[in-house]
Amino acid sequence: MKIGVDWGGTKIEAIAIDENGSEVNRIRVDSPKDNYQEIIKTVVDLIDKISQDSNDFTVGIGMPGSLHPDTGLVQVSNTKALENMPVKKDIEKLLGYEVKIANDADCLALSEAVDGAGKDYSNVFAVILGTGVGAGYVVDKKLIEGPNKLSGEWGQNPIPGPMDDYEKSVKRHCGRIGAVEVFLSGPGLENYYEFKSGEKIPSKEVINLYRENDILANEVMDHYFERTARSFSTFVNIIDPEVIVCGGGMSEIDELYEEIPKRIIPYIASNFFLTPVVKAEHGSSSGVRGAAYLWG
DSSP, rough: OEEEEEEOOOEEEEEOOTTTEEEEEEEEEEEESOHOOOHHHHHHHHHHTTTTOOOEEEEEESSSEOTTTTTTTTTTTTSSTTTTTTHHHHHHHHHOOEEEEEEHHHHHHHHHHHHTTTTTOSSEEEEEEEESEEEEEEEEEOOOOOTTTTTGGGGBBBSSSSOOOOHOBBOOOOOBTBTTTHHHSSHHHHHHHHHHOOOOOOHHHHHHHHHHHHHHHHHHHHHHHHHHHHHHHHHHHHHOEEEEEESSGGOOOTTHHHHHHHHHHHGGGSSOOOOOOEEEETTTHHHHHHHGGHHH
């Protein structure tokens, strides 16, 4: 049996998958806030609970950020309580056996490449557009990880220029100016709407107003679509993936799949764009399924 854990900022979810890829159990709990020891205990208790009826299983965990290749400490995480902490070591000490840990976007990519929207392609680039922004790259059903464990950390890159005054002014929580994440994430859309209107509303409301032809929401979403196309062009020009799979809450914006192919061409080294841009087949379950597949 394969057990996967999707470790997010608001919830932690675990599933058990049998040898045929069928889900046999699923448990979800709220994620503790800001207390590292409490978060670790919650993850371990969840794994103990979902594995209690099996003696033969593996555990994979998808989490925000990645593990530093030398120290094993968490790096580039948007969950501040995890940054620079020995997550893998602490979990294994409590469980008494080895687990595999990967970035949550890597897990999305692996899941969709194995048996999701990218299963018919040899190389798959999958992006998370949610509370944060990241990506994973899979070739021949195998996750590609570089020596720095940073493959797919495209949300950290500065948005391709020329940047407007707003883009030059916005910082990521680490202090980096103009990072893709602060524009394409759900909070990024909310912040831009607030900047233009003086009113803070949820991203879903912005999208609903756009669909109702609200003038300001149309302007905000026009910038969102253009920024998304600009940002996608960076990895298209470098690796030219066979398919781009989108997950996370913002991937539910159906208009994205019409707008990106139209808007990306001025930013890529071609006058045509043939790459399918598709929604993740497993939706919110992609990350947890991919975590389970970390053991192959």
